[in-house]
Amino acid sequence: MTNPPDFExxxxxxxxxxxxxxxxxxxxxLFWERFRQDKAALAGGxxxxxxxxxxxxxxxxxxxxxxxxxxxxxxxxxxxxFGIPKGPNSTFWFGADAExxxxxxxxxxxxxxxxxxxxxxxxxxxxxxxxxxxxxxxYGGWIDTALSRSADVILALPQVLIAVGIVAxxxxxxxxxxxxxxxxxxTVVIAVIAFFSWSYIARIVRGYTLSLREKExxxxxxxxxxxxxxxxxxxxxxNLVGPLIVYTTLLIPTNILFEAALSYLGLGVPVTQSSWxxxxxxxSQLYDVAWWLMVFPGGFLILTTLxxxxxxxxxxxxxxxxxxx
Amino acid sequence: xxxHLRKTILAAAxxxxxxxxxxxxxxxxxxxxxxxxxxxxxxxxWEGSFGFTDAxxxxxxxxxxxxxxxxxxxxxxxxxxxxVAGAAGNVVVPDLAASVPKPTGGGLVYTFHLKSGxxxxxxxxxxxxxxxxxxxxxxxxxxxxxxxYPFYYTVIKGWDAYAAGKAxxxxxxxxxxxxxxxxxxxxxxxxxxxxxxxxxxAPIPAEVAKCFTGGKANQYGRDVVxxxxxxxxxMDSVDMSSCASIKPASGFNPLSSLTLVRNPDYNAATDSxxxxxxxxxxxxxxxxxxxxxxxxxxxxxxxxxxxxxxSPKVLRKYLTTPSLKNLLxxxxxDRTWYLTxxxxxxxxxxxxxxxxxxxxxxxxxxxxxxxxATAGPIATHIVPNPMLHNLLSxxxxxxxxxxxGSVTLAKAAMKGSKYSNGDGMCDAAACKNVLxxxxxxxxxxxMVPIIVADAAKIGITLKVRxxxxxxxxxxxxxxxxxxxxxxxxxxxxxxxxxxxxxxFASSTILATGNTNYSLVGLTPAIAxxxxxxxxxxxxxxxxxxxxxxxxxxxxxxxxxxxALDKTIMTTVVPWVPYLSAQNLNVISTNVTKWNYxxxxxxxxxxxxxxx
Numbered sequence: 052m053t054n055p056p057d058f059e060x061x062x063x064x065x066x067x068x069x070x071x072x073x074x075x076x077x078x079x080x081l082f083w084e085r086f087r088q089d090k091a092a093l094a095g096g097x098x099x100x101x102x103x104x105x106x107x108x109x110x111x112x113x114x115x116x117x118x119x120x121x122x123x124x125x126x127x128x129x130x131x132x133f134g135i136p137k138g139p140n141s142t143f144w145f146g147a148d149a150e151x152x153x154x155x156x157x158x159x160x161x162x163x164x165x166x167x168x169x170x171x172x173x174x175x176x177x178x179x180x181x182x183x184x185x186x187x188x189x190y191g192g193w194i195d196t197a198l199s200r201s202a203d204v205i206l207a208l209p210q211v212l213i214a215v216g217i218v219a220x221x222x223x224x225x226x227x228x229x230x231x232x233x234x235x236x237x238t239v240v241i242a243v244i245a246f247f248s249w250s251y252i253a254r255i256v257r258g259y260t261l262s263l264r265e266k267e268x269x270x271x272x273x274x275x276x277x278x279x280x281x282x283x284x285x286x287x288x289x290n291l292v293g294p295l296i297v298y299t300t301l302l303i304p305t306n307i308l309f310e311a312a313l314s315y316l317g318l319g320v321p322v323t324q325s326s327w328x329x330x331x332x333x334x335s336q337l338y339d340v341a342w343w344l345m346v347f348p349g350g351f352l353i354l355t356t357l358x359x360x361x362x363x364x365x366x367x368x369x370x371x372x373x374x375x376x
Numbered sequence: 377x378x379x380h381l382r383k384t385i386l387a388a389a390x391x392x393x394x395x396x397x398x399x400x401x402x403x404x405x406x407x408x409x410x411x412x413x414x415x416x417x418x419x420x421x422w423e424g425s426f427g428f429t430d431a432x433x434x435x436x437x438x439x440x441x442x443x444x445x446x447x448x449x450x451x452x453x454x455x456x457x458x459x460v461a462g463a464a465g466n467v468v469v470p471d472l473a474a475s476v477p478k479p480t481g482g483g484l485v486y487t488f489h490l491k492s493g494x495x496x497x498x499x500x501x502x503x504x505x506x507x508x509x510x511x512x513x514x515x516x517x518x519x520x521x522x523x524x525y526p527f528y529y530t531v532i533k534g535w536d537a538y539a540a541g542k543a544x545x546x547x548x549x550x551x552x553x554x555x556x557x558x559x560x561x562x563x564x565x566x567x568x569x570x571x572x573x574x575x576x577x578a579p580i581p582a583e584v585a586k587c588f589t590g591g592k593a594n595q596y597g598r599d600v601v602x603x604x605x606x607x608x609x610x611m612d613s614v615d616m617s618s619c620a621s622i623k624p625a626s627g628f629n630p631l632s633s634l635t636l637v638r639n640p641d642y643n644a645a646t647d648s649x650x651x652x653x654x655x656x657x658x659x660x661x662x663x664x665x666x667x668x669x670x671x672x673x674x675x676x677x678x679x680x681x682x683x684x685x686x687s688p689k690v691l692r693k694y695l696t697t698p699s700l701k702n703l704l705x706x707x708x709x710d711r712t713w714y715l716t717x718x719x720x721x722x723x724x725x726x727x728x729x730x731x732x733x734x735x736x737x738x739x740x741x742x743x744x745x746x747x748x749a750t751a752g753p754i755a756t757h758i759v760p761n762p763m764l765h766n767l768l769s770x771x772x773x774x775x776x777x778x779x780x781g782s783v784t785l786a787k788a789a790m791k792g793s794k795y796s797n798g799d800g801m802c803d804a805a806a807c808k809n810v811l812x813x814x815x816x817x818x819x820x821x822x823m824v825p826i827i828v829a830d831a832a833k834i835g836i837t838l839k840v841r842x843x844x845x846x847x848x849x850x851x852x853x854x855x856x857x858x859x860x861x862x863x864x865x866x867x868x869x870x871x872x873x874x875x876x877x878x879x880f881a882s883s884t885i886l887a888t889g890n891t892n893y894s895l896v897g898l899t900p901a902i903a904x905x906x907x908x909x910x911x912x913x914x915x916x917x918x919x920x921x922x923x924x925x926x927x928x929x930x931x932x933x934x935x936x937x938x939a940l941d942k943t944i945m946t947t948v949v950p951w952v953p954y955l956s957a958q959n960l961n962v963i964s965t966n967v968t969k970w971n972y973x974x975x976x977x978x979x980x981x982x983x984x985x986x987x
Contacts, residue, residue, distance in 0.1 A: 124826050127780075133692040134744035134822065149818075150745070151823050224961045233842055320844055322814070322824045336818060368531045 066228025082293075085369040092365015098358035102162055110160035110325075117142065119153035121160050122323055126151040136341050146343035149333040158347050160325040165355065168241055168320075169307035175245035176306075177299050181291070185283055187253070188260025199257065202250035210247045211312065214268045217243050218318040236321045240313055244306050255298055256291060293370035300363035304356035311352060327352045412969035413984035418656040418977075421670035422663050423972065426630060432597030433588070434575045435515045436522035440866065443575050443682050444978035448652065449606040449636055449659065451578035454488045454509060454557070455569060457975040457980040458651045461707050463762060465974025466870030468569050469651060472579070472603075476569060478664035483564035483929075486572070490555040494646045496910060497602030497639035498612035500581045504603055506557035509578030510549055514538065515585065516576045517546060521593040525868070528571045533560045562590045566929040570869040573975070581601055587619035596952035598624035605642045605654040605982075609635040634661040652982035655969065659981060671962060680964045680986055681979055687818070688747040694962060695750060703965065707972040709957035710760050711866035712875075713746075715827065716850065716893040717950055720903070721858035722806035728793035729802060729856040734774035736786035736830045739954040743820025746955060754779045755953035758871045758879075758941045765931070767938040773945050786834050797895060801835035812838040813860040815846040824862055854907035863893060864957065866977060872937035876922050880944060883919075884962065894950030916948045 086092060114120055119142075129137050129147035136147040136154075145154035187198035195349075221228035221239045228239070233247065263269060272286050313319040314328025315335070322329070327348040334344035422441075430436025448459050449457035456471035458464060470476055473488040480487070490599055494504045513532075516523040517539045529535055533548025546562040561568065569931070571577070583600050588596035597621060599614055601607075609627025616622055627635035630987055636659040661683070664670050671690050673679040686694070686704070717733065718722040724730055739754045746752075753761075756772035756779075776782040787800025795804040812827070814820045820842065828838050838859070843849055846862040868874040878884055882897030887906040895908060897917035905911070918940060925936035944950065959977050967985045973980035 077461075122739060122825050124827055124829060126738075126744045126826070130744055131692070133686050133688040133695075133748045133750070134746070135692055149820050151741075152825065236745060321840055322821050323828055323840055333821070336687065340692075 053238055060109055066087055080370055082369045086365055089365040089368060091361045095358040095361030095363075095365060098354060099362055102355055102358065105159055106163040106166040108248060110156065113159040115146070115158040117156060119143070119156050121156045121192075121325060122152065124151040125153070129153075135337065136344070138341065138343050144336075145347045146341070148330060148344060149337060149341075154330070154343060155177055157330060158327070158351060161327040161330060161348055162351065162355075164237070164324060164326040165307045165310060165328075165352070167302045168237065168244065168310040169359075172241045172244035172248060172301045172306045172310075175241065176248035176302065177295065179245070179249035180254075181256055181295065183249065184256025184258075185287065185291075188257035189264055189279070189283055189287065191261075195257070198253070202253045205247060205250040206254075206267050210309075213325040214243045214247065214309075215311060215316055216335050217246075217301055218228060218313060237324065240310055240319055243313070247309075248302055251302065252295070252298060254349070255294060259291055259294060259346040260287055263290055297363055297367040297370055300359060300366055304359035305361075307352070307355060311355060324349070377651050378963065394401045406569065412655060414655045414657070416966075416983070416986040417655050417658040417660055417667075417983055418681065418967075418981070419662070419843045420681045420683060421673060421679045423659050423667050423670060423682070424641045424665055425663060426634070426661075427595065428630070430522050430597065431594035431630065431917070432600065432628070432634075432892050433522060434578060434580070434596040434600060435512070435596070436524045436594055437575065437597070438524040440976050442977055444973055444976035444981060445608045445634075445636070445661075445772055446575035446578065446604075446980040447573075447976055448604075448973060448980060450600060450602050450604045450608075451575055452494065452603045452647075453573050453575065453578045454490075455573045456651060457573065457973070458648070459971065459973040459975065459980040461972035461980075463765075463974075465972070465980075466762075468573055469648070471573075471647075479559075479564070479568070484561045485575055486559045486568060488557050488559075488560075488572075490557070490716040491646050492555060492595050493643050494603065495641040495643065496579075496581050496602075497607040497612045497641045499616045500584060500601050501641050503554075503579075504579045505554040507554070507575065508581055509557050510546075511552050511582045511585070511914060512577055512580040513549055514546060515580060515593075518589075520590045523576060525574065525576065527883050528574070528868075531561045531563055531565045531568065533562050560956065564927050564929075566926065566933045567869070567871040567873055570871055573869065584616055584622065587622055595624075602642075605639055605644070606636040606653055606659065607639040609637045612640070617751050632663050634666055635659070636661075645714075648851075653969075653985075654982065655985040674962050674964050677964045680966050681970075681984075682962055683978070686747070686960050686962050690962065691747045691750050691960070703963050703964065705961040705970060705972065707959045707977075708762050708974070709752065709866065709959040709977050710717050710763060710842075710870070710974070711864055711957040711977070712755050712760055712953050713864040713955040713957060714755065714758075715859060715861050715952040715954070716863050717952070718856065718858050718910070719894050719896065719915050719948075719950060720898060720908055720912055721856055722910070723793070723795045723802055723804065723810065724804075725911035726795055727792055727947075727949055729795060729807075729836070731774070732786045732790035732793070732802075732834050733831065733836070734949065734952050735776060735789055736781045736783065737952050738781040738830055739779040741780065741826045742823050743822055745826070746820045746957075748848035750958065750960065751955060753956045755956045757945050758951065758953060759875050759937060760867070760956045763867060763870055763875075764938045764941065765934050767935065768941060771942065773942070780866075781830055781833075783833050790834050796835075803835055807836045809839045810836055812840050813846050813849050813857050813862065814840050814842045815843045815862045816842050820846075820861065827861055837847050850893050852888050853885065853890055853895060853903075854887070854909075856908060856910055857893075860893065865891075866957075869975070872934070872941070873922075873926055874920070876925070876937065876940060880948075881922050881948070882917055894948075896944075896948055896950050918944060918948065 129143060130151040136149055138146040143153050145158055148154050148157055183198050187195040218239055221235055269282055269286050272282050297337045310319055311328030314326045315332045319328050330348040338345045428442055429438040434451060452471045454473040455468045455476050458469055467477055472490050474491050477486050477488055490506060496502055496504055515521045517524050517535055534543055534546045539542040539544045550558045584601050585596055608625040610625040614622060614625055638657060667684045670682050670684050674682055694700045701741055717730050719725060732736060743751055757768055761769050776785060790796050790800045791798055795802045796806055797803045814824050824840055831838050849855055850857050850860045868963040878891050882898040884892045885895055885898060885902050897919050898912060900912050903912035921940045925940055928936050961979055968987055969985035971980040971983040
């Protein structure tokens with residue numbers, strides 16, 4: 052038996068439609084409705100917010116709670132007579148690192164380093180990629196060829212090897228690289244990561260721009276005499292916001308892992324600055340006698356990348372970026 | 377009955393005494409002599425790379441690990457060492473020469489008489505003569521042949537003229553007979569006899585080495601002709617009929633391994649058992665990039681010894697496991713690790729700041745980064761105590777409780793500084809963002825936070841740059857590096873001159889490859905020459921004291937160096953010394969005899985044995 056129809060036909064044959072409240076939904080409302088149904092993405096978002104809060108205030112708060120400044124070494128109490136760190140206890144909740152510093156405080160400060168590197172490097176990559184992609188996609192021709200091939204070259208490079216080379220070269224010199232523009236430490240790490248990341252964004256932006264520039268609303272704007280700059284900034288750019296947010300969110304965890312890898316290789320942030328990657332480097336020498344060095348920063352790293360990835364996936368679905376929708 | 381009991385007690389006492397003597401003898405030599413026998417292969421894991429400074433060519437090789445191979449196994453010099461631990465290992469003994477000569481002619485002439493019956497190993501296999509020693513000396517003098525310590529021999533008359541190409545021979549070296557060689561010096565040199573025990577002076581056969589000169593000089597390292605009990609495997613197959621036919625010996629691959637086997641031309645009767653026992657039939661040195669792997673293999677008996685540095689966790693394992701304790705060998709390393717302070721750079725151009733830093737640094741904490749007390753005693757002055765016959769064992773001009781640094785004492789020292797406003801802190805702008813060059817080894821990572829935190833306690837904020845290969849940055853004076861935690865210095869031979877000459881003489885301040893990192897003795901003229909800037913006037917000099925001590929001999933000489941050490945520590949203060957390194961070796965249970973060679977600060981391969 053089939054279900055009865057949910058409308059009735061009156062005697063006169065007129066169809067009486069049920070009263071449906073028709074509400075206009077803005078794109079942002081549509082986005083939010085889709086996004087909030089994705090519980091994993093919501094959880095990811097909450098974790099990301101917590102991590103950002105930790106990055107902002109976690110380090111100082113941890114210092115205050117424990118009374119252990121991040122660079123103070125407690126070699127007397129927190130390393131044994133051979134200099135091997137001691138594990139978690141009531142005052143050192145995550146134990147000590149290889150230098151006898153409070154691992155809890157260092158891990159909290161490490162969040163700041165990881166997020167700063169991840170966000171800044173991704174932000175710079177976003178800006179470069181956006182400009183290159185827009186210009187290449189909008190103008191086409193030889194400009195497109197030149198910029199697109201440049202991005203292809205970057206994509207074809209063995210990233211880790213070259214990153215190691217650049218960071219090592221800039222760190223050996225006292226004044227950094229490029230006349231002191233790139234200083235050893237976090238700056239050079241951010242610069243290197245951004246250098247290798249912009250091409251992904253550029254290719255995506257170029258693809259969208261190629262499609263958008265043929266759309267009717269762009270034709271209309273052009274017919275009305277709008278300048279190229281206005282078309283790019285007022286007509287095309289707003290339509291790129293969704294995809295850009297999505298891809299940048301996915302780029303951030305990749306870059307956080309990139310920084311961890313560079314720090315693991317000894318080429319990341321200075322030794323006085325905490326970073327999850329550099330803690331994991333220490334852990335690689337001591338993991339069999341000091342498990343906590345691997346577990347806590349490693350756990351935070353996994354949690355961070357997972358949260359950003361879940362958030363990015365959720366945003367992608369909610370922004371309707373996927374091609375199969 | 378009573379008599380019988382007395383006899384029994386007496387017999388037991390005699391037995392106990394005998395047993396204790398045997399045990400004491402065994403422990404004194406640091407080995408289990410009871411089961412040592414000839415034969416077998418002694419297998420050594422070598423971390424990273426051989427690291428040879430001149431591709432194993434003895435003329436230019438300046439690496440202690442290589443010296444251990446030469447002196448114990450491959451090369452014999454006119455005089456040498458017994459290859460044992462402690463002071464006895466620093467005593468020069470006859471080797472090729474029949475005796476250690478006393479200088480004549482007012483301390484200017486040294487005459488060596490060679491023993492007869494000592495031959496080069498294959499493929500040369502002929503008797504060694506005084507001319508072979510002369511050839512080695514000429515090769516060392518010729519800069520094109522890559523010699524790395526010819527400066528020790530410039531006291532020989534005519535050396536400089538030969539080195540400069542102005543003479544065809546070194547006028548101060550003569551060979552009146554095949555078994556006699558005479559050295560004439562330009563000035564009395566109290567440690568000349570030590571210099572003639574260095575591996576570059578070992579005889580070299582011209583018929584082979586003539587093929588290795590100039591740009592390809594160090595290729596001789598692949599075919600070093602033995603004069604000792606062992607040779608590079610495959611040397612007996614090297615065809616020396618022409619230079620073109622000489623190929624590298626099969627037993628040496630610079631990237632992976634070195635195998636030494638018995639030299640069939642070695643005549644043990646010409647050598648001393650006290651110097652070389654030559655028990656294993658073969659020595660295998662194998663490169664392994666992973667230190668953990670090396671120690672695992674030593675523990676598993678797949679290797680017998682290592683050329684590496686045991687990490688703190690390896691040390692803990694061996695020192696806290698009773699059955700393993702005897703397998704960790706700890707010996708005096710004759711090396712001082714220190715922070716170097718550049719006398720031209722603010723705020724370290726002020727002696728009060730340098731003294732304050734000596735008083736604030738937690739040396740015990742720094743030592744923990746090296747593995748704790750096992751790494752060696754805390755250094756309180758420049759030269760390791762054994763090299764000064766322990767004259768300064770109790771000398772600690774910057775003593776603090778537990779050697780952990782003292783804010784009170786450091787602030788008191790800082791008060792007189794021009795950079796302090798009297799509060800004991802380094803207050804001036806010059807005290808902020810002071811550049812410190814660090815290296816990237818595990819120990820550097822461990823030490824940097826301690827140094828940074830300690831310096832901050834007296835108002836010095838350090839800006840740290842971690843550089844792989846920090847020596848390359850700090851050995852160039854024009855970089856004007858104020859402070860570095862990287863340096864360590866080990867002896868070349870057991871005379872303190874090998875510290876003072878190289879580290880504090882103004883003549884050793886070079887534009888590149890400088891080892892006088894603190895620039896002691898710098899004058900405005902030298903500063904201009906090496907492009908150093910900063911406070912280049914009023915830098916203290918110890919040149920006169922160094923020259924004075926260098927002319928002395930015996931105990932007077934040692935006392936002179938000890939006095940100079942104190943002078944430098946109190947009136948110059950170029951360093952913060954923190955560790956007198958011990959050399960640590962982990963050996964396998966296969967090793968039945970082991971000793972330490974104090975000369976090279978490595979395993980005494982001449983006195984090891986395996987099951």
